[in-house]
Amino acid sequence: MTNPQLSPNFYAVIPAGGVGSRLWPISQPEHPKFLHDLTGAGHSLLQQTFERLAEFLPADRILVVTGETHGPAVAAQLNGLKPNRLILEPAPKDSTAAIALAAALLVRENPDAVIGSFAADHLIGDQGAFAAAVAEAVKVAETGSLVTIGIAPTHASTAFGYIQAGGALAGFETARAVTMFVEKPDAKRASEFLATGECFWNAGMFVVRASLLLELLAETEPEMVQTVVKLAEVWHTDARADALAQLWPTLHKVAIDYSVAEPAAARGLVAVVPAAFAWRDLGDWAAVSDELGEPERLTVIGSADVAAIDSTGLVLSTQNRPISVIGLEDVVVIDTEHGLLVTTKASAQGVKAASEHFSKPTASDKQAE
């Protein structure tokens, strides 16, 4: 089921990279967050992301970029993914390298390609509103903008970039110009943005012509552009493996928010399409608890028999043994074969440090997040 109004030049790219170490012990370097069904939906976050795009895009226009080690698991989860649309990185190099390689490959296939980048591990609530926002963003991108789909902020979070919206863009339903783009401000500045009532969170959803993306990137990371263009030239030949082995380790690790969005903003090329759908980044267990839980109750995910007394928060178990939680507010208990986490929503950010205690880092693990 595709959308006839959507440009035939549009391709979706899903960079599936981060471990999600704040979601230990479910997320581990070998089993990263995007491969898990954190919400009890019956599908992993990656599957939900793919299916959401496949509702309005033909499968051969959806690419997944992930680490070599996760290739078999990704292929096993995504029956609809075309084998030649699974792009495997020898080692994680952050979002710019992943998306730039996809852009370089697509621009060779279709010089007018427009690409949209969609995180593999976000939740989106309203499929129709999502599809409409993407369709509008593609139209705006075809006029030569870098378009973000902006999320209405709910609080002065310091975990997101902020987009300051300007006037409406003529000829579009909801798109607006962007006057400023600030990646992860401090708390004071975040509050100031929030107070304007004219700002949005950047949730990493970018839509832009592939050629413009490479042009913008060339301003901050010219060597990276040369490298991904070289890789794209040999991608469908026997030389791919050697080129990857030689060139991939040289790439600079940088988030696309810095490498592409900031030069675009400086040139006045950024636009925003406000999201009219519920969105959540399940960044830590507090976010999972907020997404799934009811206040004043202990929410249980999994089939364990849980005896809760005077407790609120979240219990997630993949084990079959009984669990008792007594006298704890906003507790988070994650009970898996690979580890046990006991914390509170307020302390959920500390999970990353704990997960690092348990990881026995190798060269590639160190790069994983």
Added chain:
Amino acid sequence: MTNPQLSPNFYAVIPAGGVGSRLWPISQPEHPKFLHDLTGAGHSLLQQTFERLAEFLPADRILVVTGETHGPAVAAQLNGLKPNRLILEPAPKDSTAAIALAAALLVRENPDAVIGSFAADHLIGDQGAFAAAVAEAVKVAETGSLVTIGIAPTHASTAFGYIQAGGALAGFETARAVTMFVEKPDAKRASEFLATGECFWNAGMFVVRASLLLELLAETEPEMVQTVVKLAEVWHTDARADALAQLWPTLHKVAIDYSVAEPAAARGLVAVVPAAFAWRDLGDWAAVSDELGEPERLTVIGSADVAAIDSTGLVLSTQNRPISVIGLEDVVVIDTEHGLLVTTKASAQGVKAASEHFSKPTASDKQAE
């Protein structure tokens, strides 16, 4: 190694009955508290109790009374226990029935028998002081008293019986008369007792002539005395099994503190030997944490790799998977094959209710505690 000063008429009885359901998930009806090594001592609480007595008593003067279902486990743990000193109850009937049966058996062997009852699951710190207290209690008991070994109270607990001590008993080093015996008073009365500076906790350590015990019990539970005497008559014959099957179910369940100690106190027959040793009843996980833990730290029992951040309390694991505890004060995490408990020291009393949620009661389980 026996104590030549100790009366040859003295026998120790260890009633090993209670499940210890406040120590779920370690304690379960099939694996009660006394069979576990809760302190990392290398021996179960029952083994520690037996060994403490075997230091000064020959093995044929130590009896263990336990449920039929626990017989094999008890025998396996106690290599030193004589097979004919393991008394098996068809069903739990509380402490009076267990001790009265032992008294009836021993008085047939030795009309001058003095028996001491020692809980299977208490910790005692100083072996020499314990042995000395028992030796003195036996001497006092031989004069016709029911002697308790009294624990100096540390706070106004409502979990113990209180003994109000009177004047010193002439001819003994530390023994005193008892003016009042009150089982588990309310908090106000417990505070009043504590304020007198002349009271002790009753820790269930009674020493008394077996014949006097049966005589005292006949005042409150005459039918029980008749029953245990009948059982003792046939104990070493082929008729034991039939008699147990017929008579045991008829026994009244009552704690010995009520059935024997109260009539003895009314007749002015109770004496107390103050304990000069550290003692603890590991009644719940807060007590275990207090016994084993250090304040301001998270104490870990077991070999699990535990990453603790900003946390205090107790983690006990019999599993090998990593555990992370973040941002919780006085937390209690008990991680076993049979269940997972997450609570706080302040809520540890609630564990009993949780364990009842998980037990699928049978007729005999219902009687277990």
